[in-house]
Amino acid sequence: MSPERVMLWLLAGVTIASFGTWFVQDSVLDAAIAFSILSCVVALIWGATRYEKTLQLSGMKNGGVLNVLTFVAVTAGLTYWCIYFYDFPLVGSILGSIGTNAYIWWTFGMLEPGTPSV
Numbered sequence: 599m600s601p602e603r604v605m606l607w608l609l610a611g612v613t614i615a616s617f618g619t620w621f622v623q624d625s626v627l628d629a630a631i632a633f634s635i636l637s638c639v640v641a642l643i644w645g646a647t648r649y650e651k652t653l654q655l656s657g658m659k660n661g662g663v664l665n666v667l668t669f670v671a672v673t674a675g676l677t678y679w680c681i682y683f684y685d686f687p688l689v690g691s692i693l694g695s696i697g698t699n700a701y702i703w704w705t706f707g708m709l710e711p712g713t714p715s716v
Contacts, residue, residue, distance in 0.1 A: 601648075605640075605644065608640050608644075609637070609640065612633060612636040612637055612640060613633070615632060615636060616629045616630070616632045616633035616636065617629065619632040669699060669700075669703055672699055673692075673695045673696055673699045674695075676695040676698065676699060677691045677692050677695040680694065680695060
């Protein structure tokens with residue numbers, strides 16, 4: 599089976615599971631959250647199994663250990679800042695910090711001179 603067909607089947611399963619959540623929980627918000635989380639899990643697994651292609655398509659190459667540690671430290675600092683100053687909930691602060699920091703890191707990586715863009 600082709601990789602594209604596998605991805606379609608996985609996304610179809612995510613959609614069916616989300617509709618099942620909607621009917622069982624009787625909440626569209628729970629279904630949307632289930633769809634979002636399951637889609638992210640599928641994307642992470644898919645990206646991890648095709649690591650070279652993921653790096654090529656994202657434009658990020660050879661980040662190194664220091665880059666990863668800096669990313670984790672900045673994300674932890676941003677999470678603490680959101681919780682301490684704005685009283686955000688823990689999970690929302692973590693997810694928001696990871697998303698914000700990942701977007702900034704990816705943008706910086708794409709703007710670096712000397713690296714080919716996608």
